[in-house]
Amino acid sequence: MDRTLVWTAQVAIPSGHRVEVTEQADPLTQEPVLLSLVDLDTGVRYRRVEDPRGELARWVGRVLECTVIIGDRSARTILTVDPIGPGAVGAKVALRGADAAADAAKAEADRWGGSDRPPAEEPERFW
Numbered sequence: 001m002d003r004t005l006v007w008t009a010q011v012a013i014p015s016g017h018r019v020e021v022t023e024q025a026d027p028l029t030q031e032p033v034l035l036s037l038v039d040l041d042t043g044v045r046y047r048r049v050e051d052p053r054g055e056l057a058r059w060v061g062r063v064l065e066c067t068v069i070i071g072d073r074s075a076r077t078i079l080t081v082d083p084i085g086p087g088a089v090g091a092k093v094a095l096r097g098a099d100a101a102a103d104a105a106k107a108e109a110d111r112w113g114g115s116d117r118p119p120a121e122e123p124e125r126f127w
Contacts, residue, residue, distance in 0.1 A: 004081075009075055009077060017062070019062075022035045025057075061083045
C-alpha cells in the first residue's frame with residue numbers, strides 16, 4: 001500500500017530512489033509525523049530540528065512520485081512512497097492499514113447485499 005508523505009521543505013528525490021523514513025506518532029492525533037528522510041541512493045539526509053521523543057517507526061520504501069510545491073514564503077514536498085522489504089511499516093501503521101482494508105471490505109459487502117442480513121427462517125416441518 002503506497003504512502004503519501006508531506007514535508008514542509010524542498011526535498012527533490014527522483015522516482016525509483018530508495019528512502020529510509022523515520023516517523024513518530026503525534027501525541028494528540030496519533031497520526032504519523034515525518035521526522036527524517038534519508039535518500040539511500042545518494043546518501044542525502046533530511047531531518048527536522050526537533051529531537052524525537054517516544055516510539056519511532058523506521059521503514060524503507062521506493063519513491064514513486066515526488067512533487068515540490070514552492071510558494072511565496074514556504075515550500076512543500078509531497079512524496080508517494082511504496083514500502084518495501086520486511087518490517088516495511090511500524091505496527092501502528094500496519095494496524096491502521098488493516099482497519100482501512102476491513103472497512104473497505106465491509107463497505108463492498110454492504111454494496112453487494114452484505115452478510116449482515118438475518119438468516120432466512122426455516123419452514124416448519126410436517127411429518
